[in-house]
Amino acid sequence: MDPIEEQIYVIIFATIFLAGLMSTFVISMIFIHRQRQNQNRQKIEHMQAEYERTMLNIENEIQNETLSHIGRELHDNIGQLLSLAKLNFNSSKPEKKTEGQTILNQVIQEVRGLSKTLNLDWVEETSLEDFIQQQLSKIESTGFCNTKLDYHGEQLQLNKDHKLVLIRVIQEVLNNAIKHASPKNIEISLESNGKGKNIYIKDDGKGFDVSKASNGSGMSNLKKRMQTIGGEFYITSKKQKGTEIKLSLPK
Template sequence: MESNASDLFVIVLMGFFLMLIMGSFIVVMVVIHRQKQLQNKQRLAAVQAEFEKTILNAEKEIQENTLSHVGRELHDNIGQLLSLAKMNLSSSKPEKVSEGKSMMNQIIKEVRALSKTLNLDWVETISLREFIEKELEKLQSAEFCQTHFNLKGKEFTLDKDRKLILIRILQECLNNAIKHAQPENITISMDFQDDQLEIRIKDDGKGFDTSQESSGSGMFNLKNRIATIGGNIQVQSIIGKGTDIKLSLPNSIA
């Protein structure tokens, strides 16, 4: 009897310890799961904060570029037109007065066009293709270099935030080419695939040593910005032969 009671006590004790171990294991797993959930929430919050920061920086920089453009247009274009219109309207010749009135109508159109660029509403009304074509047209009109544009595939719609960041990245790539590359030709190609958009910006300018890119923040900023919208950037450049930049962005609705 004593042996049976002892065996029963051992079995009960082992069961108790087994339950204790299982309970402890469950508690540990719950704690680990909650910690992972907290880490995931913190990681998502950090990604969202970085995305919002990138958006704000892109908006600020585009607005600054826009103000610089408006200033140049007011001084170089509209200012000149106003001076010519004033001269013509002060003339005693009817044909000159008529030409002056025509210039005033042109000035009004120019001012209205400029006023539309002072906010970022235009980002929603223009496609990425149209933006690129206009930027290349500006370079061509300024006789900076020859520009070329290639389009492949069926264009899909990008939401405003992703488009805004892409616009700023493209502006920065073109600004770098203007400031440093001194190219004779700049070519931008857009390839709309089912699952992603590929954009290539190529120039035949001075090129640079890509192994030295870490010394500056420009390439880091480009990589960081496109990463916030799920894309990536690849840069190939040869000194004396030009630069080839490839942007890849997944189609969020594919």
């Protein structure tokens, strides 16, 4: 075999080898790409399932709280009004019967109001700002502490699911402050501008060591709930210096 033929065979062999190498590389890249696609698909499915579970849990919690509220209202408020109406209707005095009718009309209005809270339609009808103001007003009306709500920028525009998560997180944060912090003041600030959407919840209560509290399920659960809507949960606190929580929302 002359040198020219040898060179041709070497070139052919090298070409076949490189073609095989390239084919193997391409096949490997396709395989890795498909693996990543499957992993990403599984991750998205897992996140979707986690999101749906979170929303279901939040809806159940709010509905259970609503039912408890209705139970208390039926027992403490409406039951008392009905007893009072009965006493007035049993009286022989005309003015007492008129008073009984007035009380009965009040009962009807109370029952209508309670019936609206049996579903979650109110979430769409109520702005987050109005909900927070209602919660703070309830706290202040008890004489527990002073409250304040501040706005910075535009009103927060949220869909029902995002609003539902925030409602539950804010409720839990306020409940924790009432149960554990014994504050004199609670302040909530809403911030919405080009830089982002944030909710700050501050109290001047006892405070605590955040590093020790991080092992608890409460804060972890709140963080996970914020993550389901693409948000973040931050907390800073010092003993005897109060606590500040920041809920950061996606732009």
